[in-house]
Amino acid sequence: MFKIENKLFHFDSSFISSYPSCCFIGMDEVGRGALAGPVIACAFTWRNNFFKSGKKKNLIKLLKDLNDSKQLTRIKRNELFKHLVELGYYALGYSSVLEIEKLNILNATFLAMNRAFNGLVEKYTKQVGVLDEPYLLIDGNKFNPLINCRQLPIVRGDANSSLIASASIIAKVYRDSLMFRLSKVKQFNCFGWNSNVGYGTLVHRKAIRKHGLTPLHRKLFVRKIFSS
Numbered sequence: 001m002f003k004i005e006n007k008l009f010h011f012d013s014s015f016i017s018s019y020p021s022c023c024f025i026g027m028d029e030v031g032r033g034a035l036a037g038p039v040i041a042c043a044f045t046w047r048n049n050f051f052k053s054g055k056k057k058n059l060i061k062l063l064k065d066l067n068d069s070k071q072l073t074r075i076k077r078n079e080l081f082k083h084l085v086e087l088g089y090y091a092l093g094y095s096s097v098l099e100i101e102k103l104n105i106l107n108a109t110f111l112a113m114n115r116a117f118n119g120l121v122e123k124y125t126k127q128v129g130v131l132d133e134p135y136l137l138i139d140g141n142k143f144n145p146l147i148n149c150r151q152l153p154i155v156r157g158d159a160n161s162s163l164i165a166s167a168s169i170i171a172k173v174y175r176d177s178l179m180f181r182l183s184k185v186k187q188f189n190c191f192g193w194n195s196n197v198g199y200g201t202l203v204h205r206k207a208i209r210k211h212g213l214t215p216l217h218r219k220l221f222v223r224k225i226f227s228s
Helices: 007-018 056-063 074-087 097-103 105-127 162-183 202-211 219-227
Strands: 023-030 039-046 088-095 134-139 150-154
Touching: 007 023, 007 134, 007 162, 023 105, 023 162, 039 105, 039 162, 074 088, 074 162, 088 097, 088 105, 088 162, 097 105, 105 134, 134 162, 202 219
Parallel strands: 023 134, 134 150
Antiparallel strands: 023 039, 039 088
């Protein structure tokens, strides 16, 4: 095994050494606090040959920068993203605006995470074999009641675990890309989603007051903000 001077890898290695029979999976979401667009979750695990990769020497410097996606520049996130999708197995889960409105944001987030977890199990099973003893590391302070496996919620997990940080980066790059594309649609191009990706910036809030809501806005969220 090669050495990466990054506390996130040291954090995960302590779990891996304590539970060598488990397959550790990082889970994070993006978009939970946005005024528009879906919430997207990602489940991520390193490939079995990650530490044996012939490319490892070229990756050590890059992986030293692995961190919570919110602490990285867009350029660094995209750079890491290109390598993470090759170095690990991952799957995404979405909850739509309609599901967020119907279920509330917490339950919609649980649903997106469950979809991501099931997608990863399916992908892993097809490419590798049965995923034995999954152990889910979740960013936050709540267990996911929809997922039936061993779990550990970790507050600020995306700043402590390489698995959660990787899930965070992949989910954010995908969601940002989606909101960028939507911002080019005539119906949505006045809201600044190319820069605020659906969050409640001043530009976004002013545009809502001027142009009203679209089907991609979370109406309950918006009403709470404007009523406070």
